Amino acid sequence: MKRIIVAIDGYSSCGKSTIAKALAKYAGYTYVDTGAMYRAIALYTLRHALTEEPAIVAALPSIQVGFIQVDGAQHVTLNGEDVESQIRTLEAGNRASMISQIKEVRAFLVAQQQKMGEDKGIVMDGRDIGTVVFPKAELKLFLTASPEVRAQRRFDELVAKGEHPKYEDVLADVNDRDYRDTHRAESPLRQAEDAIVVDNSHLTPDEQMNVIYDYFNRFQ
Numbered sequence: 001m002k003r004i005i006v007a008i009d010g011y012s013s014c015g016k017s018t019i020a021k022a023l024a025k026y027a028g029y030t031y032v033d034t035g036a037m038y039r040a041i042a043l044y045t046l047r048h049a050l051t052e053e054p055a056i057v058a059a060l061p062s063i064q065v066g067f068i069q070v071d072g073a074q075h076v077t078l079n080g081e082d083v084e085s086q087i088r089t090l091e092a093g094n095r096a097s098m099i100s101q102i103k104e105v106r107a108f109l110v111a112q113q114q115k116m117g118e119d120k121g122i123v124m125d126g127r128d129i130g131t132v133v134f135p136k137a138e139l140k141l142f143l144t145a146s147p148e149v150r151a152q153r154r155f156d157e158l159v160a161k162g163e164h165p166k167y168e169d170v171l172a173d174v175n176d177r178d179y180r181d182t183h184r185a186e187s188p189l190r191q192a193e194d195a196i197v198v199d200n201s202h203l204t205p206d207e208q209m210n211v212i213y214d215y216f217n218r219f220q
Helices: 016-027 034-047 053-062 090-099 103-116 129-133 147-160 167-183 205-217
Strands: 005-010 030-033 065-070 073-078 122-126 139-144 196-199
Touching: 005 016, 005 129, 016 030, 016 034, 016 122, 016 139, 016 205, 030 034, 030 073, 030 103, 034 053, 034 065, 034 073, 034 090, 034 103, 034 122, 053 103, 090 167, 103 122, 103 129, 122 129, 129 139, 139 205, 147 167, 196 205
Parallel strands: 005 122, 005 139, 030 122, 139 196
Antiparallel strands: 065 073
């Protein structure tokens, strides 16, 4: 069976990680959540009260981001500590969106991500996978959904975790992140010319996965 690189990009709260995990399991591939890598660095800056760009860049050599398996699920580590739950907050997400605009941070993580894909057989999701990290990936998917649908999904996730957000605040956060992601100077979110667009606003989880499995199987 031919092993390929699958690059999945798209807007926040489009289910990129869920889709990438399912596809990796289906294909027997390695899954890499690049957004979690940025969130881990964001968590480090929050813990150490690093707000200025020079200080964040200077700290990069002291940061090690990795992945471990916990009860069959992939967790992110920060300097050896399992921080999976700590990086999934709105605060960490917002900080990650901000620090991802720093050129040195992106170069630091892109180099690691490209090394992970040297042997192919990998599914990676993020904002610039098909445009910067793996511009020659065999299969590129670009996920999208309306801001309102994505905000409702994020709202439901936070409620399920016991938090008490306001939908209006979550929608505003989604729109703010969209703007930052698409307007940043370094590797802005954009659809690669050869990417396949999947709008899952009105697709059930099973429907969207059947569509994506079909695209993948065309390479086998």
